[in-house]
Amino acid sequence: MAEVAKRERRRAARAPGAARAVDTAFFVFGGVAAVWLATLLLQESLHWRMIWFSLVFWAVLAYLVLPRLHRILTRVYLPDYFIGRARTSDGLLGDPVNVALLGTEDQLHATMRRAGWTRADEVDLKSSWRIIHSTLTKRSYHEAPVSPLFVFGRQQDVAYQQEVDGNPGKRHHIRFWRCPPDWVLPGGARVDWLAAGTYDRAVGLSLFTLQITHKIEEDIDRERDYVLASVRSAEPDIEVRVIRDFATGYHSRNGGGDTISTDGDLPVVDLRRVSTDPADRVPEPTDSRDRRPAPTTFGAVLVFCRGLASLAFAAALATDGSPLGTAVAQQGLRSLLPAAAAVVAAFGLTEIAMAWFIYRGGNRARVLTMSLSALAIVVQFVNVLSGGPGISFATNLLGLALDILLILALSSERARTYARRRDALTATEPRAP
Structure with missing residues (x-):
C-alpha cells in the first residue's frame, strides 16, 4: 500500500x-x-x-x-516574482502596491467600514452589467466591482471604494491581498496584507489593449495619503511606519497605459489594536484560484x-x-x-x-x-x-x-x-x- x-x-x-x-x-x-x-x-x-x-x-x-x-x-520579459506591482489578467504590470497592513481580516473590514468605505461587489455577470448600465446612465453604484489585479498569482481578496458625486466613473478604490504564510517583503519586513490604492478619474480606452476601462489619476501618492487619512480619522490610535523608497522601479504606466508617478514609499499600517464586533466578521474567503x-x-x-x-x-x-x-x-x-x-x-x-x-x-x-x-x-x-x-x-x-x-x-x-x-x-x- x-x-x-x-x-x-x-x-x-x-x-x-x-x-x-x-x-x-x-x-x-x-x-x-x-x-x-x-x-x-x-x-x-x-x-x-x-x-x-x-x-x-x-x-x-x-x-x-x-x-x-x-x-x-x-511571460518572456517580466520577472516571475514580487516587484511591488500588481498585474492585470493580461499579464501587464498593473497598479503599484502602495500600502501594507498588519492585522486580521476582521480588523481590516472594521477599519474600512468605520472609515466610510464600501466593499466592492465581486465581478460576475450581474455586477458587470450593473456597472455598465450605471456608467452609461451615470447612476450611483456604491458597491461597483473593480477589475481583477493579481499579486501572488491570484486576484485581490477584497476591494473597497468610495464613489464620487454619485458617478460610478469616478471613485476612490483600493484592493487588498492576503500575504502567504511566512512571506516577507523585500528587505525582510513581515506584513499580513498588501494593497494598491488608486483614483479612477474617468472612463476611456486602454492604451495597450484598446479595451474600455477606468483611467486613473497620475499621482497615486495622493490616493495613498487619502486612504491613510481616512483610516486615521476612523481609528486615531493606529500606528503607521513608512518604508522609504520601497518601490521606485517599473513606475511609468499601469496596465491600462495611464501614466503613474510615485515616491515609492510604502506605509505599513498596524491594525492589531483595532477592536471588532460581530458585524465586522466575514466568512473565510476562498482562494480566487478555486x-x-x-x-x-x-x-x-x-x-x-x-x-x-x-x-x-x-x-x-x-x-x-x-x-x-x-x-x-x-x-x-x-x-x-x-x-x-x-x-x-x-x-x-x-x-x-x-x-x-x-x-x-x-x-x-x-x-x-x-x-x-x-x-x-x-x-x-x-x-x-x-x-x-x-x-x-x-x-x-x-x-x-x-x-x-x-x-x-x-x-x-x-x-x-x-x-x-x-x-x-x-x-x-x-x-x-
Missing part, C-alpha cells in the same frame, strides 16, 4: 511539467489562431455593406487578440451548445421529412441515414458530457476539447493553403470563430489554474477502500 502511494506521488510530481508544456502549446496556438481570426474579420469589415462589422473586429482585437499577445510576451472563472464557464457553455447543435443535426438526418434528410435520401443514401444520425447523436451526447466535466473543473476534458478544436482549426487552415475556398460567412467563419474562442477560453491562465487545482484536490481525496 505504501509503495502504491509512493508511485502515485511520483506520478503527480512528474505530471505538472508535461501539463505545463501542453498548456503552453495551446496558449500560444490560441494566440496565433486569434490573429488569424482578427485578419479574417478585418477582411469582412472592409466591404461597404459590412462596415458595421468593424465593431466586431475591434471587440476581437481588444478583448481576445491583444490580451493574448500581451500575455505571451510578458472559484470557477468566467472563461471556464464560457468554454463549458460553448461545448454544451455545440453538443445541442449536433443533436439537432442528428435529428434532421434521421427525419426524412426534414430538408436535410430529404436531400440525403434523394442522393440514394437513405440506408445510411440511421447510422449517420446515430454517430452524430453520440458525438453530441459526448460533447454535452464533456461540457459538464469542463464546468466541474476536469482537466482531461478541457485538454481533449481543446485538442479537437485545434484539429478542426488546422484542417481548415490547411484546406485554405491547398487552394480550397477561403474562410468567410459564406463558408465556415462562424464555426472557426467558435473553435478559436473555445481554445482562448480554456487555455487562459485562470481556466487552466482552476482545472489543475481541481485535479490536485481530487487526487488528494481519500479513496474508498
Whole structure:
C-alpha cells in the first residue's frame, strides 16, 4: 500500500511539467489562431455593406487578440516574482502596491467600514452589467466591482471604494491581498496584507489593449495619503511606519497605459489594536484560484451548445421529412441515414458530457476539447493553403470563430489554474477502500 502511494506521488510530481508544456502549446496556438481570426474579420469589415462589422473586429482585437499577445510576451520579459506591482489578467504590470497592513481580516473590514468605505461587489455577470448600465446612465453604484489585479498569482481578496458625486466613473478604490504564510517583503519586513490604492478619474480606452476601462489619476501618492487619512480619522490610535523608497522601479504606466508617478514609499499600517464586533466578521474567503472563472464557464457553455447543435443535426438526418434528410435520401443514401444520425447523436451526447466535466473543473476534458478544436482549426487552415475556398460567412467563419474562442477560453491562465487545482484536490481525496 505504501509503495502504491509512493508511485502515485511520483506520478503527480512528474505530471505538472508535461501539463505545463501542453498548456503552453495551446496558449500560444490560441494566440496565433486569434490573429488569424482578427485578419479574417478585418477582411469582412472592409466591404461597404459590412462596415458595421468593424465593431466586431475591434471587440476581437481588444478583448481576445491583444490580451493574448500581451500575455505571451510578458511571460518572456517580466520577472516571475514580487516587484511591488500588481498585474492585470493580461499579464501587464498593473497598479503599484502602495500600502501594507498588519492585522486580521476582521480588523481590516472594521477599519474600512468605520472609515466610510464600501466593499466592492465581486465581478460576475450581474455586477458587470450593473456597472455598465450605471456608467452609461451615470447612476450611483456604491458597491461597483473593480477589475481583477493579481499579486501572488491570484486576484485581490477584497476591494473597497468610495464613489464620487454619485458617478460610478469616478471613485476612490483600493484592493487588498492576503500575504502567504511566512512571506516577507523585500528587505525582510513581515506584513499580513498588501494593497494598491488608486483614483479612477474617468472612463476611456486602454492604451495597450484598446479595451474600455477606468483611467486613473497620475499621482497615486495622493490616493495613498487619502486612504491613510481616512483610516486615521476612523481609528486615531493606529500606528503607521513608512518604508522609504520601497518601490521606485517599473513606475511609468499601469496596465491600462495611464501614466503613474510615485515616491515609492510604502506605509505599513498596524491594525492589531483595532477592536471588532460581530458585524465586522466575514466568512473565510476562498482562494480566487478555486472559484470557477468566467472563461471556464464560457468554454463549458460553448461545448454544451455545440453538443445541442449536433443533436439537432442528428435529428434532421434521421427525419426524412426534414430538408436535410430529404436531400440525403434523394442522393440514394437513405440506408445510411440511421447510422449517420446515430454517430452524430453520440458525438453530441459526448460533447454535452464533456461540457459538464469542463464546468466541474476536469482537466482531461478541457485538454481533449481543446485538442479537437485545434484539429478542426488546422484542417481548415490547411484546406485554405491547398487552394480550397477561403474562410468567410459564406463558408465556415462562424464555426472557426467558435473553435478559436473555445481554445482562448480554456487555455487562459485562470481556466487552466482552476482545472489543475481541481485535479490536485481530487487526487488528494481519500479513496474508498
